[in-house]
Amino acid sequence: MSRPGGGRPEVAILLPSFAPLDAIGTHVVELREALAGAGLEARIFADEIKPGVAAEARPATELLNARPREGRFLLYQLSTNFHRYRRLMSRPEPLVVQYHNITPRSQMMGFDHGIATAVAWGRRQLEDLRLRTSLALAVSGYNADELVAAEYSRVAVAPPLIRPLVTPENSRNYDQRVHRLLFVGRLAPNKAQEDLIAALAVYNATFAPAATLTLVGSTSVASYGDYLRALAERLGVGDAVTFASGVSQEELARLYSESHLFVSASRHEGFGFPIIEAMRAGLPVAAYASSAIPETSGRAALLTPNSEPETLATAWHMVLSDPGGRRAMITEGRRRAADFDLEESKEANLRALANLIPIEGVLPAPLYHDRSARSGVEAGA
Amino acid sequence: MPEQQSTHADKSASEEFGPEASGDRVEEYLEPAAGPEPQDAEARAYMRSLELRIEAEVARLRSEGRYPPSLARRVRTYYRTLLPDGAASGERDFDAVFKTLDRIAYMDVDVPTASSKPGVAFVKRSLRTLMAWYLNYLAQQFNNFATNLVHLLGIADVRIASLESRFDASGFRASGLLAETAGARAQAAAADRVAEVLAGTSGRVLVSECADGALLARLAESGMNAYGVESRRELLEAAEARRLELREGGTLEHLADVAPASLSALVLSGIVDRDTVNDRVAALAHARRVLEENAALVLVCAAADAFDDPANRVEADLSPGRPFAPETWEFLLSKLGFGSITSERGEAGAYLVVARNARLTPELGALADSNVVLSALEPPKERRR
Numbered sequence: 080m081s082r083p084g085g086g087r088p089e090v091a092i093l094l095p096s097f098a099p100l101d102a103i104g105t106h107v108v109e110l111r112e113a114l115a116g117a118g119l120e121a122r123i124f125a126d127e128i129k130p131g132v133a134a135e136a137r138p139a140t141e142l143l144n145a146r147p148r149e150g151r152f153l154l155y156q157l158s159t160n161f162h163r164y165r166r167l168m169s170r171p172e173p174l175v176v177q178y179h180n181i182t183p184r185s186q187m188m189g190f191d192h193g194i195a196t197a198v199a200w201g202r203r204q205l206e207d208l209r210l211r212t213s214l215a216l217a218v219s220g221y222n223a224d225e226l227v228a229a230e231y232s233r234v235a236v237a238p239p240l241i242r243p244l245v246t247p248e249n250s251r252n253y254d255q256r257v258h259r260l261l262f263v264g265r266l267a268p269n270k271a272q273e274d275l276i277a278a279l280a281v282y283n284a285t286f287a288p289a290a291t292l293t294l295v296g297s298t299s300v301a302s303y304g305d306y307l308r309a310l311a312e313r314l315g316v317g318d319a320v321t322f323a324s325g326v327s328q329e330e331l332a333r334l335y336s337e338s339h340l341f342v343s344a345s346r347h348e349g350f351g352f353p354i355i356e357a358m359r360a361g362l363p364v365a366a367y368a369s370s371a372i373p374e375t376s377g378r379a380a381l382l383t384p385n386s387e388p389e390t391l392a393t394a395w396h397m398v399l400s401d402p403g404g405r406r407a408m409i410t411e412g413r414r415r416a417a418d419f420d421l422e423e424s425k426e427a428n429l430r431a432l433a434n435l436i437p438i439e440g441v442l443p444a445p446l447y448h449d450r451s452a453r454s455g456v457e458a459g460a
Numbered sequence: 461m462p463e464q465q466s467t468h469a470d471k472s473a474s475e476e477f478g479p480e481a482s483g484d485r486v487e488e489y490l491e492p493a494a495g496p497e498p499q500d501a502e503a504r505a506y507m508r509s510l511e512l513r514i515e516a517e518v519a520r521l522r523s524e525g526r527y528p529p530s531l532a533r534r535v536r537t538y539y540r541t542l543l544p545d546g547a548a549s550g551e552r553d554f555d556a557v558f559k560t561l562d563r564i565a566y567m568d569v570d571v572p573t574a575s576s577k578p579g580v581a582f583v584k585r586s587l588r589t590l591m592a593w594y595l596n597y598l599a600q601q602f603n604n605f606a607t608n609l610v611h612l613l614g615i616a617d618v619r620i621a622s623l624e625s626r627f628d629a630s631g632f633r634a635s636g637l638l639a640e641t642a643g644a645r646a647q648a649a650a651a652d653r654v655a656e657v658l659a660g661t662s663g664r665v666l667v668s669e670c671a672d673g674a675l676l677a678r679l680a681e682s683g684m685n686a687y688g689v690e691s692r693r694e695l696l697e698a699a700e701a702r703r704l705e706l707r708e709g710g711t712l713e714h715l716a717d718v719a720p721a722s723l724s725a726l727v728l729s730g731i732v733d734r735d736t737v738n739d740r741v742a743a744l745a746h747a748r749r750v751l752e753e754n755a756a757l758v759l760v761c762a763a764a765d766a767f768d769d770p771a772n773r774v775e776a777d778l779s780p781g782r783p784f785a786p787e788t789w790e791f792l793l794s795k796l797g798f799g800s801i802t803s804e805r806g807e808a809g810a811y812l813v814v815a816r817n818a819r820l821t822p823e824l825g826a827l828a829d830s831n832v833v834l835s836a837l838e839p840p841k842e843r844r845r
């Protein structure tokens with residue numbers, strides 16, 4: 080696709096931090112491939128580039144200091160605060176914000192004021208960026224509602240790009256007395272791993288004395304990690320809880336494959352990547368129905384109305400004590416996970432982006448929210 | 461670049477990047493943020509069906525004694541003890557305001573510099589560059605202050621909640637130390653009669669305070685779907701041994717969390733003998749709300765002169781109130797709109813008062829004007845966890 084005076088359109092994908100295995104890192108790499116496949120020039124720029132992906136991205140300053148170029152679109156991945164966001168706002172190129180959600184500060188309170196302040200800044204940037212944004216993409220309806228509440232004028236929903244894990248041969252054995260429970264998500268207060276630990280104490284005291292809980296995720300708030308470990312010890316389940324960080328993709332796939340139930344008590348999720356990964360791996364899901372989790376899991380998970388220990392333990396027991404129900408959940412889970420097929424999700428992202436970026440052969444997806452259209456109707460246009 | 465121009469055609473640069481980019485939204489911050497809700501009726505119905513399934517299973521497991529209150533207490537004690545003050549997982553009375561403060565208490569150090577006037581943007585950028593060290597210094601102090609202030613309010617909330625619980629029915633009561641009470645004795649003696657009065661009740665029945673569970677066990681034996689609430693651990697453990705469905709807590713605290721019109725019968729004991737008049741009236745008002753229409757309210761009361769008995773001397777001294785005469789209960793119940801009110805003597809002067817929950821009308825009589833009654837009739841606050 081050529082453009083008058085500018086060659087083919089270029090999409091500069093910008094994010095504050097680019098890491099090889101995290102959800103957004105994976106998403107942008109796949110998005111770049113999708114854009115390139117559609118004939119666009121796509122590159123990744125990041126403020127912080129973690130080891131292992133240096134060849135994949137360029138420094139954000141290179142983009143932010145570059146001379147404006149006709150035909151270039153900025154695609155900013157909003158998931159936390161970005162020190163250079165004013166520079167981003169001052170760029171003349173059309174801006175697309177793809178919103179992955181930012182944890183509210185109050186969720187971090189009590190554990191780490193530095194992180195609490197940082198996410199508050201991120202939320203503030205979310206509010207300000209709407210003035211400069213031509214099109215906003217949300218990875219869920221839940222996130223889209225936040226964008227609409229922040230008065231973004233044009234909002235489209237497109238799913239995150241979740242790369243399939245190479246799952247080993249299924250090694251679950253339900254006859255074993257040990258029930259292996261799994262949660263994947265960084266150790267941060269909004270993920271509420273303490274509710275899982277409390278529920279494990281109740282579950283083990285009531286149903287399965289040998290149930291174990293593996294918490295996979297890096298420690299983003301150190302004092303919270305200390306609290307979780309102390310709680311597990313005091314509740315007598317210290318030996319039953321495993322904290323695993325820095326696991327490889329192969330190891331993560333093995334954990335999904337060997338566990339009996341994916342559990343979540345998270346209070347704030349903009350989407351919930353691991354739920355889809357678990358469903359793909361044939362792992363049933365029991366989760367507290369907070370934020371975007373009901374939307375992500377559809378009807379394939381057992382959702383609890385609260386995260387009280389007895390409620391979570393009961394839900395776990397309902398799944399693990401009912402082989403027929405569990406099989407049905409696994410089937411439904413695989414069906415739900417198929418809704419987030421990588422290639423179809425890429426097409427959905429391209430269709431959403433086509434509301435602003437001309438992509439040959441791609442028709443724009445309907446917008447989730449279009450204030451200008453609504454104003455027109457209200458004005459009788 | 462036609463696309464770029466068209467995207468901003470309706471705003472001047474100063475409108476887009478000026479200080480009002482942050483400031484003009486302050487008013488909107490004061491609007492409470494809306495919580496998430498499933499989008500369509502079908503999704504809501506699905507969520508509700510899951511809720512009911514899980515709640516029914518939890519109730520069944522409780523009634524089988526598989527979730528003894530002592531286990532829940534142990535888990536919650538450690539949970540709360542280890543959690544830092546002000547952490548977000550506790551309940552909050554002032555959540556909406558707290559969220560608003562959380563959103564606005566931040567000073568943006570990166571001052572906007574764009575301008576529609578020629579050269580002004582350059583001047584602004586130059587000034588910002590020159591002033592950056594100073595602005596950073598100020599902003600860091602303010603932001604640290606703001607974060608600590610929000611934290612402090614979180615701690616204050618915990619303290620206020622603690623005070624609230626101390627002064628409402630869920631908190632400490634000197635009489636809560638007592639295992640042997642006139643009401644508990646009256647309850648055990650009245651077990652057969654209460655079972656007779658409530659015979660044929662098919663829905664949920666609550667016995668609060670259930671003491672050692674004698675009456676509750678009798679109702680369960682009769683095939684009723686009954687559960688008990690008790691705050692005294694010694695008694696709770698005795699009731700636990702009978703393998704009954706139990707909750708730990710005070711009467712008012714528990715009733716505040718019960719959904720409207722969800723009980724087919726309510727048996728009140730303890731609070732009716734020794735709590736303040738306000739608390740007793742609040743309990744009746746809660747009963748109006750949580751009972752189905754025409755459902756039975758049974759008050760198991762000690763004799764009006766029970767506190768003159770030397771056997772009840774300690775309870776009398778530690779209690780803020782005294783047992784009422786049956787006539788007083790009849791008066792209060794009629795004023796609150798209950799119907800079919802009867803009272804009958806039991807053993808040792810103890811008595812039962814039975815009333816039916818008539819249809820709720822706007823006119824609740826003189827007592828409906830009382831703040832106590834009105835606040836008790838409000839729906840329970842949404843629980844955060």
